[in-house]
Structure formats: C-alpha cells, structure tokens
Amino acid sequence: AQSVTQLDSQVPVFEEAPVELRCNYSSSVSVYLFWYVQYPNQGLQLLLKYLSGSTLVESINGFEAEFNKSQTSFHLRKPSVHISDTAEYFCAVSENQAGTALIFGKGTTLSVSS
Amino acid sequence: GAVVSQHPSWVICKSGTSVKIECRSLDFQATTMFWYRQFPKQSLMLMATSNEGSKATYEQGVEKDKFLINHASLTLSTLTVTSAHPEDSSFYICSAKSEVYGYTFGSGTRLTVV
Numbered sequence: 001a002q003s004v005t006q007l008d009s010q011v012p013v014f015e016e017a018p019v020e021l022r023c024n025y026s027s028s029v030s031v032y033l034f035w036y037v038q039y040p041n042q043g044l045q046l047l048l049k050y051l052s053g054s055t056l057v058e059s060i061n062g063f064e065a066e067f068n069k070s071q072t073s074f075h076l077r078k079p080s081v082h083i084s085d086t087a088e089y090f091c092a093v094s095e096n097q098a099g100t101a102l103i104f105g106k107g108t109t110l111s112v113s114s
Numbered sequence: 115g116a117v118v119s120q121h122p123s124w125v126i127c128k129s130g131t132s133v134k135i136e137c138r139s140l141d142f143q144a145t146t147m148f149w150y151r152q153f154p155k156q157s158l159m160l161m162a163t164s165n166e167g168s169k170a171t172y173e174q175g176v177e178k179d180k181f182l183i184n185h186a187s188l189t190l191s192t193l194t195v196t197s198a199h200p201e202d203s204s205f206y207i208c209s210a211k212s213e214v215y216g217y218t219f220g221s222g223t224r225l226t227v228v
Contacts, residue, residue, distance in 0.1 A: 034217075043120075043207060043221035044158075090157065094217075099165065101148045102209065102217055106157045 002027035002093050006105035013112055015083055021076040021108045023065075023091030030096040033074040035065055038088045038107075047089070050074065086112045116142050118210045120220025127198055127227055135193045135223045137208030143188035144210035144218075149181075152205040152222075164191050198227040 007022040025031060035047040048059040055067040065076045074091060091105040117140045127133050137147060146165050150158040162183050164170040170183035180202075182194040191210075195202050208220040 036219075041224070044219045046217075049216070099146045099163070099211070101146075101160050101163055103160065104150075104158045 002029075002031060002095055002103055004091050004093050004103055004105035006091050006108050008108050009106065010109045010111065013081055013110070015112055015114050016080045018079050019077065019081050019085075019110065021089050021091075021110065023074045023076065023105060025072050025074065025091075025093045027072075027093060027095060032094045032096060033065075033067060034092040034094075034102065035059075035063070035074070035076050036090045036092060036104075038090065044090070047076070081110070081112045083112050083114060085110060116140075116210075116212065116215035116218040118144075118208065118218045118220040120208050120223060122223060123221060124224040125226070127225070129199055129227055130197055132194055132196045133198055133225060135195075135206055135208070135225075137191045137193070137210065137220050139189045139210040139212070139218070142210075142212050142215060142218075144191075144212050145188075146211045147185060147191040148209040148211070149183060149191075149193050150207045150209065152207060154205075158207060161193075195225065198225070200227045203227045 003026050005024045013019050033050040036044040037047050048057045050067045058064045063078045088107050090107045092102040094100050094102045119138045149161045152158045161176045162170045162172045164183050164185040166185050166188045172178045185191040203226050207222045
C-alpha cells in the first residue's frame with residue numbers, strides 16, 4: 001500500500017519569500033501524485049498533478065512541483081508567496097490502477113505574513 | 115470542468131438520529147466514488163470506496179453498519195451516518211473518479227452532533 005509523508009506540519013514565511021513544502025511517498029507500483037490546497041471550512045482544490053511525462057509540473061498561480069523518482073519525492077515550490085497563499089496544503093498519491101483512492105499526507109499549514 | 119455536488123454543506127443533528135449526505139457528479143459518470151473524513155486540523159482519512167451497484171469497501175477501523183454507503187447510480191452516492199453521536203462530528207468529503215476528469219472532490223459536509 002502507498003503512503004505519503006509531509007515532513008513539515010507548519011511553514012511560516014514572509015510575503016514575497018520563496019517556499020518549499022516537502023512531500024515524500026512510498027509505493028511498490030507506479031503512482032500518480034497530486035497537491036491540493038484547502039482554505040478554512042472549504043473543500044479541496046487541485047493545485048497540480050503528475051501523471052506522466054515531464055517531471056516538472058506547474059500550476060496557474062505560480063506553484064510548481066517536481067517528481068523525483070529516485071528520491072520518491074514531489075516537493076511543492078513557489079518562488080514568491082503572497083498573503084493569499086495562506087492555507088493548508090495536502091500532498092496525495094494514488095496507484096496507477098483503476099479504482100484506487102487518493103491517499104493523503106497529513107498536510108502542511110502555510111502561513112504567509114507581511 | 116467536472117463538478118461534484120455534495121449536500122448538505124452543513125448539518126446539525128441530535129444524538130441518536132441518522133443523517134444522510136449526498137454526493138452527485140454533474141455532467142459526468144463516476145466509475146468510483148470515495149468517502150473521506152477530516153478531523154479539525156488533520157488530514158483526510160479514507161473511509162470507503164464504492165462502485166455503482168456493488169457493496170462499498172470499507173477501510174480498516176470504519177464501521178460499515180454505522181456509515182452506510184449506497185451507490186445506486188453512476189452519478190450518485192450517499193453516506194448515511196446512523197445513530198449519530200458527538201464523536202461522529204466531523205467534516206465529510208466525497209470524491210468521484212472518472213477516466214476523463216480523474217478525481218473530483220465535493221465541497222464537504224460539516225456534521226455536528228449535539
């Protein structure tokens with residue numbers, strides 16, 4: 001079975017600073033990888049995903065993540081954060097098989113202050 | 115894009131009563147639906163996987179007689195919390211999976227049992 005480890009439970013940063021949220025996974029088969037963002041009392045929004053192809057994936061709001069198979073990682077990065085990026089971020093993995101669920105990491109709280 | 119409608123968005127019920135939560139995929143058919151539970155400040159825990167017309171598969175530790183899942187069609191799954199107690203208070207989120215859209219999440223249901 002697959003699992004996801006988000007190494008940082010909380011990441012405080014100042015506005016316009018770069019940030020990296022770490023995510024490592026374990027699985028015995030090939031996987032799909034995802035990052036979701038959750039604002040208070042709301043559902044999940046897909047930020048970006050890796051299914052195949054280029055190992056570097058980008059979102060429309062400046063986030064990017066790189067799939068590193070050798071290190072089993074899928075870290076999320078943004079070169080310059082905004083106050084509005086303050087939220088909970090979840091890394092998730094699913095096996096490359098039909099009908100399998102997404103398994104989530106414990107989440108990282110990103111707090112951006114001015 | 116794909117949309118999953120989940121309702122109610124919040125519900126307050128008395129201890130001992132049952133509550134039904136609906137998860138409906140709009141404009142697409144979901145091959146599989148998933149139900150998650152999220153405690154405050156924590157991650158999403160997979161409760162069960164359901165396929166249309168068959169019994170749901172529950173994760174270890176989830177009481178199937180307490181959390182009844184019905185997946186009557188390719189667009190509708192329901193979760194019924196039977197004889198609810200305060201410890202069942204939580205945020206419940208459904209997800210619908212399709213070959214075209216991947217995983218699509220509902221906006222969640224905040225259940226409070228008093």
